[in-house]
Amino acid sequence: MAQTVRRLCFCDKTALAPMVRVGTLPMRLLALDYGADIVYCEELIDIKMVQCTRVLNDVLETVDFVAPDDRVVFRTCQREKDHVVFQMGTADPQRALTVARLVENDVAAIDVNMGCPKEYSTKGGMGAALLSTPDKIEAILNTLVKGVSKPVTCKIRILPSLENTLDLARRIERTGVAAIAVHGRTKEERPQHPVHCDVIQAVAQAVSIPVIANGGSLDLVKSHGDIRSFREAAGASSVMLARAAMWNPSVFRSQGALSLERVMEDYIRYAVRYDNHPSNTKYCLCQMLRDRVESPLGKRLHAAQTGAEICEVFGLEDFYEESQARLLARRKALRADPCLADRLTMDGDVATMPVRFDRREYPPQITPKMHLLEWSRREKLEQPAYETVQRPLDRGFQSTVTVGDKKYRSTLWEKSKKFAEQAAAIVCLRALGVPEGRSGEPEAGLVSKRKREEKRAGESEESSNGVPDAPDSACRKRHLSKPLQEEVKG
Incomplete structure (x- = not known):
């Protein structure tokens, strides 16, 4: 099983397998449309996920993992089932296993984020905090590899010492994970610091499993051609992008990136189709606008509060009304279904x-x-x-x-x-x-x-x-x- 997924999903070292860590369902689907092979959800904390209930959403045709307060923590669909990696933040082997078993039938793989340097993650012993506790890393990965049917991967940051980085990578390999993603910065470094491609390359040479290069959005990846260049510079099997994909997910198009206006419209259509929360939709659109966020368009977007108002900003009022009418008709049809x-x-x-x-x-x-x-x-x-x-x-x-x-x-x-x-x-x-x-x-x-x-x-x-x-x-x-x-x- 693991070998098959490695070959099909994570690639060998002669292939180009761009991946994206872009968060919610609309952005993930958009990245797949544009050419990404694998999409990761945003890091979801295990403590939140263990409280969720798996719910089949017949109206949206999705699988929703719903928290006790009715908030949808994770939403997925059949279109991405064989391509989406569920990434979690965890510091507890058994809790990680509980979450993995909850979602494993709806995703392609399970990933543990051991590279997040943000306080919300590290203060709970998760993310980059795990880098200083290799025994716990082994315990978590061993438990997941033995306990779920889907491939398990993890994402780390490099350590201050190359020797320690390689030792950690080898220990991770021995747990039986299918691949390892390496962000080429230490936990103290930030995006303005250069990514250490030489260290990623050293890790790739030290282990036999696929290595995914991460961290090149700002310095190295601004077009589709840059993805291959980054992979080659890092000696990696494939490349994972986060910010570059958020700014313009059409960076994955081999034919060249699309205009930002076209990308934003494509994204809004998915956001409406899958009932994405307006605040998240607006956040993603503002990330795409970047330095144009203070433009007249950006100001109108900032003032929008609902899905309808966001669509109005981009001239998609008719699309919004048609979409809502279709959802309402489907909701009524399902409720009238005698097979309920x-x-x-x-x-x-x-x-x-x-x-x-x-x-x-x-x-x-x-x-x-x-x-x-x-x-x-x-x-x-x-x-x-x-x-x-x-x-x-x-x-x-x-x-x-x-x-x-x-x-x-x-x-x-x-x-x-x-x-x-x-x-x-x-x-x-x-x-x-x-x-x-x-x-x-x-x-x-x-x-x-x-x-x-x-x-x-x-x-x-x-x-x-x-x-x-x-x-x-x-x-x-x-x-x-x-x-x-x-x-x-x-």
């Missing part, structure tokens, strides 16, 4: 499904809980019973609803008890094939019918009395059963 029940999984005696309650998707005063309650009454079942728990870690809520003699629960945690109960009701309704009351959903003859009758009654009262309608909640109290009154209050 097949996606239920059992957790003991509880039927579960990863769903979330979004209040904006339902008409005013109509909720899934109300639909479930009315359905239960019609079927002459007892009122649905909800049992909710709170997670101490992030104070998230999860609810289980019992209907008849069966239990239902969403695997996703909500920000409030009310939302958790609504999510549980959605799971139950979908499992039963009962409409849940979304806007635009076919009428179910349950709560929606009752609401229409109340509206007609209110209009009749207004016409006869010549006074405005009473508040909706007051009107509902006159017509709803006691359980439904309590639901409205909730």
Whole structure:
């Protein structure tokens, strides 16, 4: 397995295999389009990743690793599955293994970043801090190599002594890793310092595994031809780029780089397609602008706060609207899919499904809980019973609803008890094939019918009395059963 991936992904010393460490999914896909062979995600800290849940995002057609606060920490897709390397920051072998096993079926390889000199990494004993603890490096890599099915690599910085650098590289090789990336600077040096290609070359000559040269963005790589020159100067198997790829990912095009305007437009299209967070989208675009960030275009970009506003800056308003319409149509189609029940999984005696309650998707005063309650009454079942728990870690809520003699629960945690109960009701309704009351959903003859009758009654009262309608909640109290009154209050 490792030998195969070395040959196909990391290359031999006569090939050119440009790689890019560029972070989020839109930038990685863009780099692949332009000619990169391998893409790395940004360094993700193991402590954050171990808290994540793997979620299939059917709307975006992605695999999302979602934190307890609902933030997507890592997103990937089928297009990059055989090309993306998951890079983590870690200082603990077992925690690293837990993370690697969480993501290994969705990535091509696992990488440990042992070269990051930034405080957020080193203060936890990660990144470049590991360079002074070679025993821990061995423990982490040995654990990963033995514990996962995918190739394992690592990235280091050079040490002050060439002899120590070579000793470390040989120790790393003995762990069985598939390749080693070498940033040609010490942990104290910064981008303004020259990259030490001679040291990278010495490492490449000292080990038999592929060596990936890193650190040449500022000094050496400004065009596609420079990638080959950097590789040859470093005597490496391939080249990894970070900043040069961020500034213009079309640096990987063998036909020559594209205009910045074209690259930015291509990037925005991916960002919208994969629902990239606007703040990250804006950050990446500003990195591309570099010294033009204070231009009129840069100032307009800086003022943009949403995906729609970013698209407006670049004249892509129609594309944004079309993309949102496609996503909405796909979301509705998936929710109307009669096979959704097949996606239920059992957790003991509880039927579960990863769903979330979004209040904006339902008409005013109509909720899934109300639909479930009315359905239960019609079927002459007892009122649905909800049992909710709170997670101490992030104070998230999860609810289980019992209907008849069966239990239902969403695997996703909500920000409030009310939302958790609504999510549980959605799971139950979908499992039963009962409409849940979304806007635009076919009428179910349950709560929606009752609401229409109340509206007609209110209009009749207004016409006869010549006074405005009473508040909706007051009107509902006159017509709803006691359980439904309590639901409205909730």
